[in-house]
Amino acid sequence: xxxxxxxxxxxxxxxxxxxxxxxxxxxxxxxxxPSERILAAQMAISRPTLREAIKLLSDAGVLEVKPAPGGGAxxxxxxxxxxxxxxxxxxxxxxxxxxxxxxxxxxPRVAQLxxxxxxxxxxxxxxxxxxxxxxxxxxxxxxxxxxLRFHIWIARATHNSTIVAMMRFLLxxxxxxxxxxxxxxxxxxxxxxxxxxxxxAGIVSGDPEAIDAAMDEHLSFLERIWEEESGRARLRKxxxxxxxxxxxxxxxxx
Amino acid sequence: xxxxxxxxxxxxxxxxxxxxxxxxxxxxxxxxxPSERILAAQMAISRPTLREAIKLLSDAGVLEVKPAPGGGAxxxxxxxxxxxxxxxxxxxxxxxxxxxxxxxxxxPRVAQLxxxxxxxxxxxxxxxxxxxxxxxxxxxxxxxxxxLRFHIWIARATHNSTIVAMMRFLLxxxxxxxxxxxxxxxxxxxxxxxxxxxxxAGIVSGDPEAIDAAMDEHLSFLERIWEEESGRARLRKxxxxxxxxxxxxxxxxx
DNA sequence: TAAAATTTGTACGTATGTATC
DNA sequence: CGATACATACGTACAAATTTT
Numbered sequence: 001x002x003x004x005x006x007x008x009x010x011x012x013x014x015x016x017x018x019x020x021x022x023x024x025x026x027x028x029x030x031x032x033x034p035s036e037r038i039l040a041a042q043m044a045i046s047r048p049t050l051r052e053a054i055k056l057l058s059d060a061g062v063l064e065v066k067p068a069p070g071g072g073a074x075x076x077x078x079x080x081x082x083x084x085x086x087x088x089x090x091x092x093x094x095x096x097x098x099x100x101x102x103x104x105x106x107x108p109r110v111a112q113l114x115x116x117x118x119x120x121x122x123x124x125x126x127x128x129x130x131x132x133x134x135x136x137x138x139x140x141x142x143x144x145x146x147x148l149r150f151h152i153w154i155a156r157a158t159h160n161s162t163i164v165a166m167m168r169f170l171l172x173x174x175x176x177x178x179x180x181x182x183x184x185x186x187x188x189x190x191x192x193x194x195x196x197x198x199x200x201a202g203i204v205s206g207d208p209e210a211i212d213a214a215m216d217e218h219l220s221f222l223e224r225i226w227e228e229e230s231g232r233a234r235l236r237k238x239x240x241x242x243x244x245x246x247x248x249x250x251x252x253x254x
Numbered sequence: 255x256x257x258x259x260x261x262x263x264x265x266x267x268x269x270x271x272x273x274x275x276x277x278x279x280x281x282x283x284x285x286x287x288p289s290e291r292i293l294a295a296q297m298a299i300s301r302p303t304l305r306e307a308i309k310l311l312s313d314a315g316v317l318e319v320k321p322a323p324g325g326g327a328x329x330x331x332x333x334x335x336x337x338x339x340x341x342x343x344x345x346x347x348x349x350x351x352x353x354x355x356x357x358x359x360x361x362p363r364v365a366q367l368x369x370x371x372x373x374x375x376x377x378x379x380x381x382x383x384x385x386x387x388x389x390x391x392x393x394x395x396x397x398x399x400x401x402l403r404f405h406i407w408i409a410r411a412t413h414n415s416t417i418v419a420m421m422r423f424l425l426x427x428x429x430x431x432x433x434x435x436x437x438x439x440x441x442x443x444x445x446x447x448x449x450x451x452x453x454x455a456g457i458v459s460g461d462p463e464a465i466d467a468a469m470d471e472h473l474s475f476l477e478r479i480w481e482e483e484s485g486r487a488r489l490r491k492x493x494x495x496x497x498x499x500x501x502x503x504x505x506x507x508x
Numbered sequence: 509t510a511a512a513a514t515t516t517g518t519a520c521g522t523a524t525g526t527a528t529c
Numbered sequence: 530c531g532a533t534a535c536a537t538a539c540g541t542a543c544a545a546a547t548t549t550t
Contacts (some may be wrong), residue, residue: 001280002288002308004298005267010538013259026255034256035515044258046539053515068547097412105367105417107361160352162427163359166420173416182528206496241366241462261538263525300527304547 006089014043015053018239019080022062025149033063033073052173054076055102060084079142091176096233101225104242105173106170108215110163111154115206118157126153126200133193143189144178154203182226212244260343264299267309271297273334276316279383279403287317287327314338345430351489353427354477359497360424362416362469367451368507370462372411373436380407380454387447398432404450408457423430436480449475466498 008016012210014088021027033039033054039097040050054073057063062084113237114122136142148171155167174182184192195218223235240248262270275281287308288295294304308327311317316338318330345353368376383404390396402425408420428436438446449472456464477489494502 001275002260002271002293002296004296005264005271007262007264007267009536010259010261013261017256017259021255037515042256044257048518048540049538052538065516066547067514067545069512070514070548071546092262094414098416099366101414102416102420105363106360108419109363109496112493113355113359115491116515117490118518143320160355162352162356162424165427166356166423169420169423170416173419208493212495236371239366239370239462241466242363302528303526305530306526313526 010045011052011056014045014050015044015056016085016196019059019062019085021074022078022250023080023145023148024152025078025125027075029075029078030142033075033077035072054085054144057193075097079145089176091173091180092186092229093180094229096177096180096182096226097247099170099177100219100226100237101236102170103174103243104219105240106166107151107154107192107208107219108212108244110158110167111164111203111215113160114157115203115208115211117159118203122153122157126157126196126203129153130193130200133196137193139184139188140183140219141191143192144183147196148183150174153247154199157203160174181229182222183229184225185199188225189219191221209244209246213246214243216247261449265306265310268297268299268304269310270339272307272311273316276329276332277334277399277403278406279379281329283329283332285329287329288453305345306482310338313416315345316462317324322371333399334448339508341430343491345427347434347484349434350431350434350480350484352479354426354473355490355496356404356424357428357476358373358492359428360420361405361473362466362498364412365457365465365469366462368408368411369419369462370455371413371466372457373502376407376411377454377458380404380450380457383407383446384450384454389451391447392440394440394443397446398429398437401446401450402429408453411457431480435474437483438479442475442479445475458492463498465502470498470501 001222003186018027018033034042036047036054037069040047041219045089054063054065056071060081062077062080063073064073065071065073069235133143133146133150136146151171152164152167155164158164193216199211199214199218202214219238223238227235272281272287281287290301290304290308294301295462297304308317308319311334312327314317316329316331316334316336317327319325319327381398387400387404390400405425406418406421409418412418428500451469453465453468453472455466473492477492482488
């Protein structure tokens with residue numbers, strides 16, 4: 001009933017915010033962070049505390065700091081070593097399939113809302129993400145990060161902050177699931193890129209059924225990988241009401 | 255891009271865990287908490303720190319501590335004063351409608367999964383919650399708490415921890431929305447109870463379409479209240495793909 | 509060339525909260 | 530329950546570095 005409390009210190013929280021901004025693509029390589037005093041004010045923390053976060057990111061090669069007018073902290077690498085974020089929480093094997101089920105329940109609607117309310121700027125960000133993914137198709141870690149970024153952008157395209165927050169949580173769980181072995185090889189990576197393109201095309205078209213179909217392909221893909229790679233942890237079969245209409249009832253073959 | 259970091263101290267986190275257990279109904283009035291040493295061990299904190307949390311809850315009349323063999327901390331009141339949880343985060347008016355939209359996107363599927371995987375124990379907990387709600391129909395604060403508890407149980411009935419966590423977040427946002435004026439009078443309270451009964455009946459029956467219809471009634475109800483009470487903050491009209499099939503396309507009348 | 513402006517770097521005292529005994 | 534020890538965060542002041550003027 002009660003679980004270990006884990007409090008994060010202030011500088012860890014500041015570090016997480018900066019790292020998240022980089023991983024989500026809000027800060028790109030070469031970008032300059034606000035000056036320490038301004039950033040500390042925005043985060044409502046003291047400058048020494050902020051400096052502790054910056055120092056760790058700097059030591060890890062994520063940031064580079066130059067003391068000079070026009071200087072400051074610059075993004076050097078968009079890859080944030082995972083040991084900096086020390087995820088205390090682990091997922092149990094049996095919970096991985098639950099993450100996929102939760103995506104089934106949530107993400108198709110989110111994508112449909114993205115098709116309804118997304119702007120050209122949102123779509124352009126998704127296109128850029130896919131392009132980067134194709135560019136780094138052989139760097140698996142990078143591709144996983146870009147996959148998260150793509151899905152965050154789907155949520156952002158809804159222009160609904162609650163949905164964005166829920167999606168961030170869901171993708172965070174998914175990241176933990178990846179650490180448990182849910183990951184494909186380069187073959188799967190190329191396939192994932194193609195699926196992203198179809199998903200985006202559906203969202204841009206705004207056709208809810210096309211979006212549903214693309215998301216179904218996306219999620220079926222992940223479910224298949226998880227079943228193959230883990231074997232033992234069997235998945236609850238997605239029920240009819242979580243599938244696109246075209247695939248429901250007797251038509252289901254898989 | 256960056257937001258104020260807010261760290262919670264250890265005893266605040268412990269207090270939140272205890273308060274959440276009470277509000278969710280896992281600890282009922284009269285129940286006895288584990289002994290301080292055991293509870294501190296479960297939470298992986300020191301005993302004095304745990305005592306600080308207990309003292310605040312005791313001073314607020316939520317717990318009663320009896321120093322005796324066989325004594326301990328007992329739940330005295332299931333109503334936790336909100337000033338103990340000091341919610342720093344506020345919702346902007348424009349974000350309230352987003353919370354309802356997120357519920358539209360998520361909760362109907364969750365309820366359908368609850369119908370598929372829920373056990374008799376889950377249904378019984380929901381029945382008890384509704385009974386309590388009818389019993390305290392005139393105590394609005396109490397009713398709101400029981401409303402949250404009912405929806406948490408829907409999520410729990412899915413037996414999917416990721417979904418439970420997402421629903422907790424969503425309901426937390428909803429709680430903030432209530433503080434912004436989304437609340438009805440006693441008339442609405444009775445109506446809400448009736449809707450809960452229909453929702454539960456749908457879940458117990460396991461019929462996805464019945465569940466969808468009940469949830470739609472539930473959410474339409476909230477949307478109407480919000481439109482009436484706030485007036486200015488207009489709601490994005492729920493798109494067709496977030497409605498039950500029976501109500502889609504030309505058939506929509508509201 | 510030199511001074512000024514801007515930004516990081518360093519140090520210390522204090523307050524608060526947590527863990528240990 | 531109290532007292533002590535320790536870690537973390539804060540505020541402030543000043544030093545150092547480098548570009549701009």
